[in-house]
Amino acid sequence: MTPRLLWLLGFAVLAACGGRAPHEAATEVVAVHRTMLPGDPAGAGWADVPEFRAVLQPQDMVEPRLLEPSTAEVRVRAMSDGTRIAFRLEWPDATRNDLPASGRFSDACAVQLPTVTTPDVPAPQMGEAGRPVEITYWRAFWQAVVDGRPDAINAIFPGASIDHYPFEAASLQQGSPEQQAMAQRYAPARAVGNRMSGPREKPVEDLVGEGPSTLRPAPETRSDGRGARSAAGWTVVLSRPLPNGLAPGARTQVAFAVWDGEHQEVGARKMRTVWLPLLLEGGK
Secondary structure, eight states: OOHHHHHHHHHHHHHHTTOOOTTOOOSSEEEEEOSSOOOSTTOGGGTTSOOEEEEOEEOOSSSSOOOSOOOOEEEEEEEEOSSEEEEEEEEEOSSOOOOOOTTOOOOEEEEEEESBOOSSOOOTTTOBTTBOEEEEEEEHHHHHHHTTOOSSHHHHOTTOOOOOSSTTSOOOOTTSHHHHHHHHHTOHHHHTTOTTSSOOSOSEEEEEESSTTOOEEOSSOOOEEEEEEOSSEEEEEEEEEOOBTOOTTOEEEEEEEEEOGGGTOOTTOSEEOOOEEEEEOOOO
16 A cells, blocks of 8 residues: 555544544634643644634724734634633734833734623624623733833833932832832823733733724622743733633634734734634533
């Protein structure tokens, strides 16, 4: 028997057993059943999970639009333990954008699911009135803080020289009420409770939308996430509870988005997918 016939026979046996050929492209996002969901993007448990290549397109439907494409696709793997679902997103990015400042934009990604699992889904543009979607949003800015970047000017601007002002005044005692009040005075975003300012315990935030321009923070963030940077780009794992009505063996739709900070993408200016089919495998 020739090598080619042996290969075809092996492929046929694999298909008959319900398996997947090593290089066969997934036609939908399949959340395979696992008893434990790895939070590490480089975890060995992701190796045998089917990979779906999701084509990205510019958000050119509502203002502010993105007209020039950047990231072409995001590679997606998914797992579920029956109560939570985890997505592993991987995409190429030549530049690392994780330092906040005026005129700087963060690399980021997001996963969107309908709040309630029904036979039909709301509009993919962040849902529609009365039919909300839930979004788990990760930012490289936040990941750097969680990974230990100090909350200090020199961590963001290494060349900065910090002097006390006015120069004649004595320095305030570190940790004193006066020093803490002064620190808050010079951190206005934090002083007014801006949710985007640090420090942060998680690099993710849960959001709810009912159409363009309606995005708002969820009452609480129940999702977790972790991103890892390589020379090629980003790999991010996002884990969240299953939406209402989504049980093992059921189907729904999912959408993804990626922001390239170097391309000055932020808010509505992003690369995104349409709704994509998602299958939640049953328990074994």
